Amino acid sequence: MKYSSLMTGKRLKSIDFFYRIIKPILFKLDPEKSHDWGFYFLSRLELLVGKFFAVPSPPLVKPTYVRKLFFNNRIGLAAGLDKNGEYIDALSRFGFGSIEVGTVTPVAQPGNEKPRLFRIENERALINRLGFNNAGMHQVFKNIKKSRWVREKKGVLGVNLGINKTTSLKNAYTDYQKGLLFFWDVADYFVINISSPNTKQVRELQTDKYLEDLVKKISSFQKQQNKQMGTQKPVLYKISPDNNEKNLVEISHVFNKFSVDGVIVTNTTNNHDELNSDLKMAGGLSGAPLEQRALFCLKKIRPLLNRDIAIIASGGIMSKESVEQRIKAGASLVQIYTGLIYEGPKIVSDLLENL
Numbered sequence: 001m002k003y004s005s006l007m008t009g010k011r012l013k014s015i016d017f018f019y020r021i022i023k024p025i026l027f028k029l030d031p032e033k034s035h036d037w038g039f040y041f042l043s044r045l046e047l048l049v050g051k052f053f054a055v056p057s058p059p060l061v062k063p064t065y066v067r068k069l070f071f072n073n074r075i076g077l078a079a080g081l082d083k084n085g086e087y088i089d090a091l092s093r094f095g096f097g098s099i100e101v102g103t104v105t106p107v108a109q110p111g112n113e114k115p116r117l118f119r120i121e122n123e124r125a126l127i128n129r130l131g132f133n134n135a136g137m138h139q140v141f142k143n144i145k146k147s148r149w150v151r152e153k154k155g156v157l158g159v160n161l162g163i164n165k166t167t168s169l170k171n172a173y174t175d176y177q178k179g180l181l182f183f184w185d186v187a188d189y190f191v192i193n194i195s196s197p198n199t200k201q202v203r204e205l206q207t208d209k210y211l212e213d214l215v216k217k218i219s220s221f222q223k224q225q226n227k228q229m230g231t232q233k234p235v236l237y238k239i240s241p242d243n244n245e246k247n248l249v250e251i252s253h254v255f256n257k258f259s260v261d262g263v264i265v266t267n268t269t270n271n272h273d274e275l276n277s278d279l280k281m282a283g284g285l286s287g288a289p290l291e292q293r294a295l296f297c298l299k300k301i302r303p304l305l306n307r308d309i310a311i312i313a314s315g316g317i318m319s320k321e322s323v324e325q326r327i328k329a330g331a332s333l334v335q336i337y338t339g340l341i342y343e344g345p346k347i348v349s350d351l352l353e354n355l
């Protein structure tokens with residue numbers, strides 16, 4: 001059955017219609033401005049007329065359990081689009097089974113200098129070097145608390161955690177632990193972001209020098225919290241697509257050793273070889289040119305990981321075929337970001353069709 005009809009086509013069509021009108025205007029603006037204004041406007045509109053488009057409960061299309069969490073469907077929103085948890089209710093209207101906010105750092109920080117977000121329209125790609133710009137955990141927590149979708153438990157909320165720019169890699173654990181503690185009650189799952197290409201050296205946390213110690217400490221804290229709070233919160237790790245096969249073996253070894261709950265495969269890539277345009281800006285590449293690299297990583301790491309370690313696939317997922325390939329390669333769920341920017345909200349229902 002068509003997802004759009006399950007979801008009451010009217011609401012979805014209205015959002016899609018609206019996006020098709022504003023997209024040409026937004027795409028004429030600076031990418032970061034259009035992101036901020038677009039989602040701000042959408043969230044206001046949702047407050048005003050959201051009820052008109054509302055469906056009584058979230059649509060159930062291929063619902064699934066992952067690490068004991070119930071997902072209405074397998075399409076989630078990837079981190080980075082709603083870094084501060086400001087647009088959760090508006091984004092939930094698109095039909096996501098899960099929404100991941102962040103990356104959040106303990107203290108607010110402005111991120112890198114602008115311009116730092118670029119569109120490569122003809123290749124359906126983005127390059128960003130935002131650098132963990134976010135409002136800090138106190139503000140993000142307040143924003144999450146305001147969300148009706150979260151309060152009414154209409155879907156799964158992930159909180160993606162990072163470290164502040166001023167935090168040394170040696171002390172990375174302290175920042176992650178602050179985030180775990182702070183969001184423990186509101187998050188359904190956590191992501192430890194060790195793969196941002198834009199914050200100095202964060203990706204080194206994936207190497208032998210840091211990974212084992214970090215995962216050991218986080219796992220031990222998680223166990224302690226699970227026990228103390230009486231609530232089980234899965235903790236996943238987000239890895240880079242720029243890991244070679246040897247790195248993936250080493251990373252998997254650590255994840256297996258500490259029986260982590262899951263892995264997000266992958267973040268954006270620093271390798272721009274797949275890009276046809278001769279653009280020289282630095283930053284993480286996402287969208288269509290990342291698709292094959294992220295799929296390759298997934299295929300390599302799945303057999304290396306214990307079976308009960310869940311995988312969420314991310315990276316260049318913009319078509320039904322891509323979703324099918326990732327699920328076939330062993331992902332339990334998928335996440336999108338760049339596809340939403342290029343295709344609009346209807347992409348969620350399109351991806352779910354005949355899944």
Ligand SMILES: Cc1cc2nc3c(=O)[nH]c(=O)nc-3n(C[C@H](O)[C@H](O)[C@H](O)COP(=O)(O)O)c2cc1C
Pocket residue numbers: 078079080081083102103117126128130132160193238266267268286287288290314315316317335336337338339
């Ligand atoms: C502008 C932008 C900002 C992002 N910020 C974050 C972030 O803060 N934390 C994170 O874990 N991933 C971040 N990502 C990566 C996405 O979550 C996603 O993993 C990646 O873009 C690949 O998926 P896609 O090709 O569907 O966009 C960001 C991506 C983009 C395009």
